Amino acid sequence: MQEQTAAGEITLAGTPIGNIGDASARLRELLAGSDVIAAEDTRRLHRLLQGLQIAPTGRIISYHEHNEEARTAELLDLVRSGNNVLMVTDAGMPSVSDPGYRLVEAAVAQGLRVTTAPGPSAVLTALTLSGLPTDRFCFEGFLPRKPGERKARLAELSREQRTMVFFEAPHRLEVMLRALSQGFGGNRKAAVAREMTKLYEEVLRGPLEELLRWSESTEVRGEIVVVVAGAPDKPPEDPADHVAAVDTLVSGGIRLKDAVSSVAEDARISKRELYAAVLAARGK
Structure with a gap:
């Protein structure tokens, strides 16, 4: 179906996941010149702007999980009236476990133009640092917090042969690694990446049981991404x-x-x- 022509457009832009030096030249241009900047957290956006020494000319509004529905309609109206809207989240690419998907879905349904300014991605950064196969992988986001739901999800993934990438909060990492070890077996290879691209970047690699022991004896801090090897090929039945x-x-x-x-x-x-x-x- 042919896309309708609109004077304005929506741009999803990737922001640094840690090192401010990873901000692209295009991101800088968009932050400085967009008519509207929709930010997951306006306070973090202002810190980014200060760090990049950018004084935006456009209007800044908040766009997060609690106001997505109302703000989506507002942003689409702005685009239809000719405004260029920049969508950014706290770190990485919008819509990847962050706000953005609903805005894109609604814009596409209405024939409005959506483009992207690619940037840093915690998913791909952790995957490449993990030392695990990268030819086939899947992103699973955050596991369910409720034990029963988490166990059921891991049972579904126990035969997944692609490398799996998860997000997790530092204070829940030990519980997660224990659940992964129980669901996939303690010998399954994995990696825990924290504070990626930052001064104290750390990547721990090894069997899940070893990573669990590390988490039990360490006060884990920072942004966490867990990468787990896929299930081994099942030998043919005899x-x-x-x-x-x-x-x-x-x-x-x-x-x-x-x-x-x-x-x-x-x-x-x-x-x-x-x-x-x-x-x-x-x-x-």
């Missing part, structure tokens, strides 16, 4: 391992052909190979 199950069904009165079919379906293996394994076990 049909011979399921011969006993077939024999049990046959001894219960089920025909051999039907028993083989039932067991093969449950185990998700070849009926032909299982039948051959049963005959081999019987010396036929």
